[in-house]
Amino acid sequence: MEAKCIGFDGTTSEISISASVFGRDYNETLVHQIVTAYMSNARRGTRAQKGRSDITKSTHKLWRQKGTGRARVGAASNPLWRGGGRIFPSSPQENFAHKVNRKMYRVGICTILSRLLSENRLHLIEEFVVNTPKTKEFINKLRTLDLTNVLIITEEIDNNLYLSSRNVPMVGVIDVSHIDPISLLKHNHVLISRGAATKIEELLK
Structure with a gap:
């Protein structure tokens, strides 16, 4: 399936993404199950x-x-x-532990990503790079994209991106290996780099 990939200069392009990851039907029961299990397993x-x-x-x-x-x-x-x-x-x-099969968890994450994409809350970008560890530069990039309350998922988090984003309210930055259902659902928008999207497809297929 095809999806729009946005750029900081306002241009958009079409890229190919996996329908098995980003094109699934929404399963509310499954999403509720993995969210409940994730929160229960986090209890101390x-x-x-x-x-x-x-x-x-x-x-x-x-x-x-x-x-x-x-x-x-x-x-x-x-x-x-x-x-x-x-x-x-x-x-x-x-x-308080709840057991969820690995296959169910992966399908649940795919279901959430698919729902976000269908609601225009999931956005793809070529890459999200901050040249200097400055919060001002990070905020200006988000203003260019006109996004607030956003979760940014990158292939890997470099030191500049981490330092420039850690004090910004309602903004989260994680890499692909730390994706969880709570982070995906609690933000209004999810911004995924192209490299991260490819890595997500490899992990969830």
């Missing part, structure tokens, strides 16, 4: 709550078993009491 699981045995309270019986007219009660660490332990406490060892 550091939350912790105290169970009944972890509460530092006296084990003395608060009042006698019979004769008071009140319900029988044991220690103050009872989960039914204020300040007592949790019945099923969360543990740092809790596992």
Whole structure:
């Protein structure tokens, strides 16, 4: 399939891209599954709550078993009491991992890229190079392309591009090996260099 490749001088050209990567039908269920799995696998699981045995309270019986007219009660660490332990406490060892097959993940990324292209939110460019590590030069290039809230995907990130883009809000710069569904979906536009597009096709075919 053919797609437009834009340039900083305002010219456009047609380039050939893989339909199996950028021309798939949208599968909302699959996209939801890989996004949920990606976010779950990123959880560190550091939350912790105290169970009944972890509460530092006296084990003395608060009042006698019979004769008071009140319900029988044991220690103050009872989960039914204020300040007592949790019945099923969360543990740092809790596992939030979701398994997603490699083929499903690749198809899901292709589905997202295809949807972005069909909505005119994915743009191709010959290359995105910054000659000096200056934020001003980087912003001027984005203004030339009239793009805001953009994710830039390049074949590899050089030091100039990294230094000039790291302080710009709502702009992300990653290489092909670090593509993930969250980064693709949270930005309004995705800008991919021609070399990166070729490398993506090789990885996702």
